[in-house]
Amino acid sequence: MNTASAADGFDRLPVIDVRALTGGSSSAADRKAVATQIGAACRESGFFYAVGHGVDAGLQSHLEDLSRRFFALPLEDKLAIRMALGGRAWRGYFPVGGELTSGRPDRKEGLYFGSELGPGHPLVRAGTPLHGANLFPREPSGLRDAVLAYMAALTQLSHALMSGIALSLELAEDYFAARYTADPLVLFRIFNYPPGDDTAEDGHPIWGVGEHTDYGMLTLLKQDEAGGLQVKSRQGGQVRWVEAPPVPGSFVCNIGDMLDRMTRGVYRSTPHRVQNRAGRDRLSWPFFFDPGWTAAVRPIESPALAGAAADDASERWDRQSVHAFQGTYGDYLLGKVGKVFPDLKTEVL
Template identity: 30%
Template sequence: MSVFGGLMSTKVTSASIIPVLDLQPLLDGDEAGVRTLAAELKQALQDIGFFSIINHGVSWQLVEQIYEATQTLHSLPQEQKDAITMDRTHGGYLGMGAGTSYASEIAGEVRKPNQNEAFFIHEGGYREANQYPNLQGFKELTATYIQAMQGLADSLLPLLALSLDLEPDFFAKDFDEPSVTLRMSHYPVMEYSDNEWGLAPHTDSSIFTFLPVNDVPGLEVRPAGYDWVQPPVVPCSFVVNSGDMLKRWTNGKYLSTAHRASNLSKVDRYAVPFFYGARDDAVVEPVPTTVSPETPSRYEPTTYGDYQRWFIDRNYRGLTGQAAAETPP
């Protein structure tokens, strides 16, 4: 039995659960291939909420440079990192134990601080500015990476629309100025106490999250009805998951699946998830093809930005100084 949610679960290999989607038809402009890919995306999002992608068009050399920059960043003296601590409207550094997964019910009553440190860079949305470490070329490199990842995420929007039986440009107006975040995380070697993780069980607030694979695994996923499993490590691939806002946009048809992270290895672990979302004022409500007399809307309209502000205030209340309701807007 799973510790979280009381679900009966069966242990299976990750490769048999989490599909691998080949994006080559998107790059080639293969219309028939894109339709097939949209059907594969639909199945992945409504059954699992996680998938891996290959042939995505992002330079893997660039990914490796971002991982190297993440390691360099977290090797800086603590006082240099503390000097650029994040707050509600500014990106920056989040210290060890400064975040707790209050915004998700997945962890139940377990509310221990997350044992990782991270650095956030935001583009779009409500944040006023980013702060950067004094590292030569860091700002330029991260900007290049964010641009590449936003291009990848943008390319999935027509695919997402087709998977919902909508016109390919259905989401275009809500993502013309997307809200994106790069999180550069460090999970040190450590022993965890009971019910303690590098990042406690949670769901993401985004539309999509992209995580490039590396040599030190630590991500675990809990699809409905299964035990915790690790996604397959496919060379030069991204693990992608759908978040809370896509679940709302699809009236619960597409999942926002629980996951957690830790470092049980003997070397430091680094992770660079990229969170992709709509413009700050985009109204999120179930799309027409997910609502019917038999399946009425489960969610009230909200804006993408209002939900994100609630999510940040719930998880990082010590840094933002803002109290947030227990339930999202």
Template identity: 35%
Template sequence: MATLPIIDIAPYLAPSSTPESRHDTAQLLHRACTDTGFFYLTGHGITSATTDRILDLARRFFLESSDAEKALIQRKDAGLDDGDGGRGYQKIGENVTGGRRDFHEAVDLYAPVQEEHGPPYKLLMGKNLWPQRPQELKPAFENYIKELKQVGTAVVKAMGDALGLLATQSDEGADVFVEATGNSFWVMRMIGYPGLPGTNAQGDLNGDVEQFSCGAHTDYGCVTLLLADQTPNSLQVQAKSGDWMSANPIPGAFIVNIGDMMERWTNGIWKSTNHRVIHRGENYRVSVPFFFEPNFDAVVRPLQKCVRETGGEAKYTEVVYGDFLTRKIAGNFY
């Protein structure tokens, strides 16, 4: 049973869609972003054959690759052996959230670096470290990323409509989100979650937890499109009441949430939502989140329309997304 609202994004991907259908999607989207910051996304046009293959390839990498093969693409600190501090494989316990080591392994992939970024941005300025096998993983993921970028653009277009930027002829323009993500500095993670060991993993949804597969956090950027296997009761979302609820996958849908930059743009009308992973099962859980982010050099500040609607005062300072991201990434590893 779905615990989050379901949004059909098809009207923003189909050229023949009607203004009425886009309006309906935008209204539902506004409500979802206001109430939970999380929702299921359908109508995205990416086939189940594609998403099943992506999950299968990720699972095969984690379970079939030797430790030596994983070490070949291991993340290295910026400036160390051509490392860039973020890209590559992280072993269990290397990623840190809230001061605790997470119980998962992962591979981080980022958008290609533009030469104009240059120094002082040593962090993230390298090349992606792709697994050597399965051999078909890299081309399959590259094609998948192209499809996801189109979906991400449709979602942020709908978000602009949901905020009424077109109808009110906002100061920043109706397509401010589309323009700010036109050269998205996207991020993709392949994540593998063994079941949490020991009795510390047990307990009810809102009880005390001593060990996390991934600790509670908000996402840094704009929009996250999460593909996960069908493991239930692992991804948990914090409601406004403070209670945690499971966000179980449903077939054919991405789980989507907004990030810190969208909260900043909307001056807090939409808030990025805490979420965490606690995988207590005996199976090996796999997820592949895609973070559709602003351009590296995008300047993100509260939209004037949103400032007016929240009392006339900007609650957030402006940031350059690349600066914000590199500061965050620098604190992710021990």
């Protein structure tokens, strides 16, 4: 197995054809071969492009068209489904500057969605944060159906990719499904990054989204042609930011803090950021496939993880260790989201 790690540095993200994991007729050898490629990517950069994934191109194109039509609406119309109306479910629209990364406003606007849960669902009845019904706009019509269909397709793909990650760790293919994602926390965002100056009046860079890692297990990102995603690479003590340009027909996949925690840092949640320099709006569609709310995330016991990596808290922008916290995934997530939307924190915490 490739034993490269994030500490070795990287200058590009690999493109991996994952159809052996998504099809029902592939051989065990073919599935293992794809898993080995994914494992190498998780060790080296924590990122890879997935192609051959089987998600309908027409659905993706339809969702992109509807997303652009929504963001073109007057602000007053978009605010009709503002996040303040979503309460504990943490759903709806936020305007440019309404989301913070490391205490600074991002230059993006967006829509927050999650699994569509009615009032009778046990977690909703219990008042569990980030669970409930979505807020959908009246216009453009069809956005609700497109979002729900897209989330269903990417949930299926995420299960398949996690089976490959399990194989890469010499585990049973259903390892994660059996322990963490039988009822996953599924979150979906649609972001629009408007163009603008790169530097604020105080001299600080203005980021579409600043340096961060994702909180959960696996992220699948669809991005448009504008580019702007950068992934942090460190080699010989030097930091460089590697561009992750759009690859037609692909999703950018990256692992989050919980898989970092499970693998004791061998599979690293790598910092990344976005700056829109295209001179026009940039759209992206990040989909987060995370452990269930009440899951207690623990290290994996596997020969594939012998010689765990050192804790990288001192190198992270937030100086926080993903290995030190105690509690459930829900506890971890709540500690993060309150910093992203401090004005809504009291609705959830």
